[in-house]
Amino acid sequence: DCRPAFILAFEKMANLATKTGLTKEIKLKIETPLIHLSKAKIIKTGIKLGVDYALTLSCYDPDEKGRSCGRCDSCLHRIKGFKEAGICDPTPYYL
Incomplete structure (x- = not known):
């Protein structure tokens, strides 16, 4: 799914559901240079x-x-x- 709303929701989930996201060591960011x-x-x-x-x-x-x-x-x-x-x-x- 390449809809912006899906990408944002997935990014939020990744930051809530991964050790990296939970410890706030690194904020995960999904880059979508081709989306538009x-x-x-x-x-x-x-x-x-x-x-x-x-x-x-x-x-x-x-x-x-x-x-x-x-x-x-x-x-x-x-x-x-x-x-x-x-x-x-x-x-x-x-x-």
Whole structure:
């Protein structure tokens, strides 16, 4: 989940439920530098940084060969992001 409210809640939980958080030695902070970028902008940034997207997986329900379904919410966001970025999606889809 990448919603800001979820990230803040998770950060609060981590600071309440870990030894580090309880002893206040270090306050845990979750950094989310990409949270306000579109999927296309994230993909373009990754390309500039040398990310090999053929080695990445976004699918919630990949098959036994590791291929993406092409139908789940995560796959649909990925497909749309690559299309909007004008970059060929190297993801193998099984549907």
